[in-house]
Structure formats: structure tokens, C-alpha cells
Amino acid sequence: MRRPMVAGNWKMHGTCASVAELAEGLRDLALSSDVDVAVFPSSLHISQVLAGLQGVCIQVGAQDCSVEPMPGALTGEVSASQLLDVGCVLVLVGHSERRQLLGETDEVVGRKFAAAQACGLTPVLCVGETLAQREAGKTLEVVSHQLGCVIDELGVGAFSRAVVAYEPVWAIGTGLTATPQQAQEVHAAIRLQLAAESAEVAAGVRILYGGSVKAASAVELFGMPDIDGGLVGGASLNADEFGAICRAAGN
Numbered sequence: 001m002r003r004p005m006v007a008g009n010w011k012m013h014g015t016c017a018s019v020a021e022l023a024e025g026l027r028d029l030a031l032s033s034d035v036d037v038a039v040f041p042s043s044l045h046i047s048q049v050l051a052g053l054q055g056v057c058i059q060v061g062a063q064d065c066s067v068e069p070m071p072g073a074l075t076g077e078v079s080a081s082q083l084l085d086v087g088c089v090l091v092l093v094g095h096s097e098r099r100q101l102l103g104e105t106d107e108v109v110g111r112k113f114a115a116a117q118a119c120g121l122t123p124v125l126c127v128g129e130t131l132a133q134r135e136a137g138k139t140l141e142v143v144s145h146q147l148g149c150v151i152d153e154l155g156v157g158a159f160s161r162a163v164v165a166y167e168p169v170w171a172i173g174t175g176l177t178a179t180p181q182q183a184q185e186v187h188a189a190i191r192l193q194l195a196a197e198s199a200e201v202a203a204g205v206r207i208l209y210g211g212s213v214k215a216a217s218a219v220e221l222f223g224m225p226d227i228d229g230g231l232v233g234g235a236s237l238n239a240d241e242f243g244a245i246c247r248a249a250g251n
């Protein structure tokens with residue numbers, strides 16, 4: 001039985017004041033002990049959020065890490081070991097905004113995934129197709145390639161200590177959500193691809209859906225057999241809405 005997970009990606013949002021307010025709102029939520037909840041603030045605010053959430057069962061992660069696992073001469077980057085040192089337990093890798101806007105390749109994503117695991121962080125591997133790729137009927141091919149690059153490099157066993165997030169690019173921040181059936185089809189294909197190498201890993205890995213998830217859409221999405229929770233962007237900036245999404249994952 002996989003434990004549901006709901007994670008909030010705060011992206012490049014927040015000031016010290018708004019982050020403090022959001023953490024305060026999260027502290028007040030009545031969260032189910034059956035759901036793992038995590039938030040991903042900007043690197044600048046990680047320590048503040050960790051302090052603000054002390055004693056609360058919400059994990060804190062980073063939105064990215066360097067390809068180099070250990071500290072060194074790499075200006076502007078943050079290593080996975082540094083993230084672990086401040087108290088992170090998770091890190092997003094391969095978010096579509098980084099792939100698309102910052103040119104992150106599958107090779108770079110694989111190296112970040114490996115760096116995270118080498119330091120004891122759990123990577124959340126984001127995969128997903130663009131609208132053009134979906135319309136060209138290439139969704140499963142694109143997602144399978146993104147996943148396959150990491151499997152080929154690190155082996156399927158790496159996914160026993162990782163989370164996968166299926167995030168169709170056309171649904172991120174657009175207000176368009178994949179239907180539960182569309183999402184389920186891709187989640188099932190991801191699990192099948194992992195099962196071809198290890199049935200045990202495939203059965204245990206959590207696959208989150210991301211793309212304009214709101215409390216109103218969460219119940220149906222999370223009710224699908226291969227959807228184990230959500231990676232939530234915009235709606236995670238509102239503590240009450242995020243709490244409602246977390247509750248949907250516990251039902």
C-alpha cells in the first residue's frame with residue numbers, strides 16, 4: 001500500500017513576510033497522519049520554513065540541486081549535501097520550467113537525480129509532455145523517454161528511493177487540468193515501464209500528478225488507482241486550499 005503524498009511547489013514566489021504567513025497557515029492545518037505532506041520553498045527561504053514548521057509533520061524540500069553532490073567552486077549553485085545539511089529531505093529534479101526555460105537536458109536531470117540520492121535526499125523526478133507533443137500523439141513516448149534516461153543511467157532500483165511526478169506542461173499554471181482518465185493513462189504507463197524491470201519497485205513508487213490541481217479537482221484525480229497524490233504549484237500558496245488538497249489525498 002503506497003502512502004499518499006501532497007507536495008507544494010512554491011516556485012520563485014514569496015518574501016520573508018509572506019513565507020512566514022504561509023508557514024503559520026500550514027501550522028494551523030489539521031493534517032491527516034495518513035498523508036505525507038511536503039513543501040518546496042525557494043532556496044532562500046528553506047531555513048525560515050524549516051524553523052516555522054518545527055514540530056509539524058510537513059517535510060521541506062528544494063526545487064533544484066546542483067549536478068555536483070558536494071560543495072565546491074560552482075558559483076550560484078546549491079549542492080544536495082548542503083540541502084541535506086540545512087534539513088531538506090526532498091528535491092525536485094527536472095521540473096518542466098527548468099527543462100523548458102533553462103535548457104535542462106535529460107542528462108543534467110539524471111545527474112541531479114544521482115547527486116540527490118548520493119547525499120541521502122529523495123529526488124522527485126518531474127516528467128511530462130508539451131501540448132504540441134500531446135496533440136501529436138507522443139505523450140507516452142515523451143514521458144517514457146524522460147523516465148528511461150534515468151532508469152538507463154541509474155537502474156530501476158534508484159526508484160525505490162524516489163518519487164515521480166507526472167506534470168503535463170500544458171496543465172502547469174494554465175488552469176487546465178488533465179482529466180483523471182488522461183492522467184491515469186500516463187501514470188499507469190509509467191508504472192508499467194518500471195514494472196518491466198522490477199515489479200517490486202513499480203508497486204512501491206509514488207507517482208504524483210501535477211498541473212493546476214485544486215481542491216475541487218483533487219478528489220477525482222487522487223481516486224485513480226495509479227495516482228498517489230499531487231505536486232501542487234499555485235494552489236499551494238494558499239494554506240487553506242493546500243490543506244483541502246491534502247485532505248483529498250487522505251480520503
Ligand code: PEP
Pocket residue numbers: 009167171172173174175210211212213231232233234235
Ligand atoms: C508545478 O509547478 O509543479 C505545478 C503543478 O504548478 P500548478 O499547480 O500551478 O499548475
